[in-house]
Amino acid sequence: MSSSKKARMLVDKKYKVGNVDKRIFGSFIEHLGRAVYEGIYEPDHPQADDKGFRKDVIELVKELNVPIVRYPGGNFVSGYNWEDGIGPKEKRPKRLELAWGVIEPNEVGVDEFAEWAKRADTDIMMAVNLGTRGMDAARYLVEYCNHPSGTYWSDLRISNGAAQPHNIKVWCLGNEMDGPWQIGHKTADEYGRLACETAKVMKWVDPTIELVACGSSGSGMPTFPQWEATVLDHTYEHVDYISLHTYYGNRDNDTPNFLARSLDMDKFISTVISTCDYVKAKKRSNKTINLSFDEWNVWYHSHDSDQHVERWSTAPHQVEDSYNLEDALVVGCMLITLLKHADRVKIACLAQLVNVIAPIMTEKGGPAWKQTIYYPFMHASNYGRGTVLMPVVDAPKYDSKDFTDVPIIESVAIENEEKNELTIFAVNRDMEDALELECVLGGYEGYKVKEHIILNGDDIKAGNSVERPDNVIPRKIQDGRVDGETLSVMLPRLSWNVIRLGD
Template structure:
């Protein structure tokens, strides 16, 4: 069998956009063991004085997560934010209806802001537009962002937080088109409440940015009409429209599974088109950008989640154990987000710890890196700068649901300040390595720093608390001669080729 070959040209002037660091965001919801047993476990050997697991903090810092969406998710549509502030002894236990558990409210707004500081992240705060509305939303903005001298700002100060939190990014509810959502709304109902809540929130703090809910997924029957109606009704108040998408390899068809990012790309382009249609309709000068604030692989835990005992506290829920093929798809999803960095300014891998997450923990025990941790970490660390638009020539294949799937999925990020160039590449070929020739003559005096490879002979291989079976190595064979990179990308592999000016 002959080796397949791909070519690409990378030029400094072929720019897509500067990367907004928020594209590497994540998500912590009051769901399962994300908070209790995930970021917070007071009895854990590594817990700090506030009860936060320091082993988890170190792993989150390794990912360099710039933004964390909180507190949900479906959870937020029934959440009274006042339950989670003030003395812990006075906080009520509530029936949590989204996931049918008991919420103790030990962790709330202020504690989470403390945790976010420990991991050097900003917070993307969601407000409840399901069972509540504009009044509770504007009060929360006042509590979090107003300096002092008013009821809610002084209430925050009485809780021990003299300085405002200054949260700049806010989600106007969550998945409000979903029949599973508390307070589900029609597009007109939601568009109106998003506009009115956004209006009073921005009257409290005009510096904040607002994310309106798009469709819960591209497969929703109301998709497209929902986005158009919501934006038509709230365009002047909102700054982003959200996208949510999860994938799974339920039929065990790897070639088709790894092609799913073509669907993701079409989803992004469709939402851009809708947003720009409303911009044209309104003769507006403002461009609505995209917040892909839930994305990941999610399907492994579906069966186990049917057996959860209702009304327990922090039971294991949505605890997908990711395998090697999942890491490949996550790598391609990151590449897809970067390709659209001109319009995708926020993205949140859902979620961060235990719940469909790159980090897993045992209660009282260790924390470890799932397979998907690695592409996420590589993109976050090395994908800062300007996304370039490489000219790519790749062999293609057809799968069950897709035609002309490029074997090479790739993008390049140029960090001019650091004088670094990074090429991210996935070889989707099931059979053999892919020979890559990459012309970077525009980058004179650059040298290869390393060629990181994530590969494994067993597509179903997973990482556990006791064994890291899927880990990257730096034995990739990329070489550079006279402005031409040549590299052999192993079959079914995630690759990071890093260059720096010498």
């Protein structure tokens, strides 16, 4: 039986970080691998609805309570002609998809995805192609999606069966344009000029939309953060957000270092905020640019197998990570990090949603199941709505290969005033010991522990599969008490914890 260490935490009702924008719990569907075909769309499946969408997948998405889904890419969008995916399916062209080396059948396009989004109770975050295309394709897509009627593109949408506008309100100006791997890769000045002019015409078509400019595709890019500064210098008054992307892995099988990766994410966010505010000061602007962390996840398990994907196949098993418990803990730490920056991070997208580095997996013709990372995301999305409080934490620390002074607890508290609830999310990173958490609650007299949910296990490498879908699942424990204003709770070693309190 493991021993325990102690940590102290102070949470006070008066000290707030900011309100949680529900879109921080967004996700992502790209035309990549089996995310679309055999993922959300499988017309021959026993669970398929009248449009060919898998109802079992839709139910799992609804359980996650995902408010917005980025679409259709990703690297894919930089070579995509959106017109290929509208009109009669039998007339749609099959294309060589250069980003991922596959064939795109175009059976699902903007109208189909808009219908899927309605059925999944989510909104769309649409990306436009600024790789091979530009202003015209972007403005016409906004017109097709959002203009009511009476013009060429809006009337074409109506003739294609969508009488009402899709009313898509958030748009990405391309994808990872700083990356040499990107179709149509550009310098910061080249992209900034194009993004600025594209943003202007898109908002002239629909002034109610919000726009996301491409930031660096990772903090390790040699152009970071100068890329952000240059792009915002061009686009500042025409966009609303700048994007961030990051993925973490454990190729070296160094769990303590892997669990500390969220410290890198925190530094990334802080640097981008500083860069945004530098440009704001430089321009003497009253406008604040917020952040869209629209790709984030653990991604490394599938790297080797992806080298053997058959070129020019359709919907291959590609970028399909099988997640384990330690991956779920890292995802939990990343969720906590996003929430701790809720004052500036307003949109975030777990990349991706189904099959491709995803919380939901499917078998062709068979079942769908939840990966380990499904659970912290589900808990955060359902219990993390409200106001983020400024936590003050005193806990033991450790050093790892890439990080120093890593706190063994990663934690944040969310107040939901409507429900009179306070939720604490916490990850115990300690490899050996349980952690005794003592949390002083300022302003929450009379609150009691309603439930304590944990995700843990003896095997940090354990995961779920089609054969064993419930191998790693959360459970509720009868632990935790409030004495006066002090919560005392035990966090098992290597665990994700959700402590819900109420009056």
